[in-house]
Amino acid sequence: MNKFKILGVAFLAGMTASYAQTxxxxxxxxxxxxxxxxKVTLKSIxxxxxxxxxxxxxxxxxxxxxxxxxxxxMSYQSGLTAKNDAHFNNIGLGQIDLNSGNVAAAKANFSSAIKEMRRKDFEEYQYVARAxxxxxxxxYKSALATLELAKEKNAQEPQILLALGDAYYGDKNQNQAYSNYRNAFQADNSLIRAxxxxxxxxxxxxxxxxxxxxxNEVLATNPNYGPLYRELAETYYLWGLNVPGRQDEYLKKALDYYEKYMTLTDYSLASRMRxxxxxxxxxxxxxxxxxxxKMKELDKVNPRIxxxxxxxxxxxxxxxxxxKSLQDYTANPDNKIINLDYMYLGLAKIKKGTNADGTAIDPTAFQAGVADIKKAADIEISVTNELGEIGKDLYEKKLYKEAAAILEIATSNPKTNTFLYDNYYLGNAIYFDNAGADVVKDTVALKKADIAYGNVITASPDTQDVYLSRARTxxxxxxxxxxxxxYQQYIDIVTKKGPEELAKPAVKAKLIECYNTxxxxxxxxxxMKAKEFFQKTLAIDPTNAYATQSLSILNK
Structure with a gap:
């Protein structure tokens, strides 16, 4: 009987060890x-x-x-009925509450889990902070406050230090993040993520x-750690954006590293989406x-596809x-719609309404597309970073009205990298759309052009030709x-640059325009002033017909 008891205890110990290992x-x-x-491992348990x-x-x-x-x-709710460690599942339900914005319910669930902790336990605090x-x-502030409680239980626990690093990183405290990541790795050099x-x-x-x-230091000792390749991919992607002339090279490396990440992790739908x-x-x-x-083959109904x-x-x-795809996606209010969803939907409508050689756009299709692009900007203004090039492309095709509509949205965000250029092209697009002799002048639009040129002058007061454009408008x-x-401000700028600038044929032609107009x-x-400025024209071009004829009329 005693042997049976000993064998039973040994069997239970073995089961416990096996469970811990799994x-x-x-x-x-x-x-x-x-x-x-x-998932396979945990489902088997x-x-x-x-x-x-x-x-x-x-x-x-x-x-x-x-x-x-x-x-x-469902998994958390099933776990609440388990005999051992059921209380951890309250933490998971708490995160679901946080995701839905119910902070009070989340805190109640976290409290239920923490209430079950034993004197030396700390893991619950770690998981609450992760939630x-x-x-x-x-x-991140609540995560840090929770992890301070965990530190009181075990200040040297590597997982607590790692979590602190993540919380400080999220809270944009880089120094504290670095210190905790370093300490976590020193405490456990198998903790590769740190x-x-x-x-x-x-x-x-x-x-x-x-x-x-x-x-690469990590790679030398842990070449099969998948997340490392994702970080390499993201780093080379960003590096390429910041190094002129290397973007294609670094982008190729980034894509290769991401493929490596996929091979070392999994090809589930979630991974494919990432x-x-x-x-x-x-x-x-x-x-x-x-x-x-490929995702569609895995899941025909997932709307994000x-x-x-x-x-x-x-x-x-x-x-x-x-x-079709983006209308179906944005039509469902349950889908989490982002700015690019409306951006691409709007651009697709414009593209569909554009003729084969790109020189004309159906007005109805264009207006529908612009409406969607405005929705995109309302969701997240940073989408305007993408619009400058689109507006410039329309401008170069002499689709001035359409270019102005896109560039007006682009210039609604003063923080874009192309704000100055977008304003300049906006002003020009409106000006040329109204410059024809037979065109009915759109004074509302022309006033927007004047403001756009003013934005350029404020940002770059030495951009001389913008004064000409503003004068023409x-x-x-x-x-x-x-x-x-x-016009006088243009004259002042070029005169200040000296005789060499004034002698340029293009500048001479512009000065004649200034003086005559x-x-x-x-x-x-x-x-009297009119005569003075016509004389200035003739000082540059003695045979200028407009100045000669105008002076003749004024002198009568």
Missing amino acids: IDQAKKEIDAEKYQDA VKSDPSEGKAFFLLGNVYLYQNVSDSAK YMNSTNPD KVQLGVLLKGAKAYTEAVAAY HADFLILAKDYKALEVEAN LRYLGYAAYQNGNADVAI NSLLGDDKAMIMY MAAGYANFDK
Whole structure:
């Protein structure tokens, strides 16, 4: 009988050790972003031993990583009935509450979990902090406050230090993030993520050479750690954006590293979606179309796939598929719509309404497209960064009215990198749209052009030709005094540059324009000034017919 008891205790100890090893395996798979493998591991645990609540909790977490909230909730609720560690599942339900904006319910769930902690326990605090950080509405201050409680239990625990690094990083405290990542890795040099995060900090500081060097240190000892390749991909992508002439080279490296990341993690729908998001950043729309169709094979009903199909179809020249996909996606109020959804829908409508050689656009299609682009800017103003080039392209095709409509949206954001140029092209587009002899002048639009030129002058007062453009616009508006003032400002700038500038044929031609037009304006209220400026024209071009004839009339 005693032998049986001893064997029974040994069997239970073996079962406990086996369970701990399997849970540890699942944690490693989660950390390595092998979510499909982790799901297989955790499902096998809950199937063979449904008394282990932590397995349900970790399985729910994996579902949340993959944005499958319903399955996560079911897993957590099942875990609440488990015999062991059931209280961890309240933490998962708390994160779902945070995701839906119900902070009070989340805190109640967290309190229920913390209430079950034993004297030396700290893991619950760690997971509560992670819930605050991983929420779709992250709260890094609350995460840090929770982790301070965990530190009181075990200040040297590597996972607590790693979580502190992540919380400080999210809270934009780079120094504290670095210190905690470094301490976490020193406390446990098998904690690869802490070492990788040191490189992530360097990437955030745009120290790309140093970031890649840090990743390569990890690579030398841990070449199969998947998240490392994702960070390399993102680093090379950003590096390419910041190094003129190297963008294509670094973008290719970025895409290669992301493919490596995929091979080392999994090809689940969630991973493919993350890959698709990166392909959009990298503007590899051919690959995006391939990925979107593979996702469609995996899940024909997931609405987010419509987004990828729509983006890829627009960029690859299929406006009909783009419109159908994005209209279906944006029509469902349950879908999380972002600015690019409306942006690409609007651009697809414009493309569909444009004739084959790009010289004419159906007005109805264009107005519908602009309405969607405005919706995109209302959701997130940063979308205006993409509009300058589109407006400039329309301008160069002499579609001035359409160019002005797009550039007006672009210039609604003064923080774009192309704000100065977008304003200049906006002013020019409106001016040329109104400059024809038989055109009925749109004074509202011309006043917008005047403001746009004013924005350029404020930002770059030495841009001499903008004064000419502003003077011409005010001439169309019939404001002689404003027109004279801006022509005079042009004259002052070029005169200040000296004889060499004044001797340039192009500048001479513009000065003649200034003097003749100013003289014509003065003729309406100051004939002596008018004569003076016509004489200035003749000093440059003694045979100028307009000045000669006008002086003849004024002298009668």
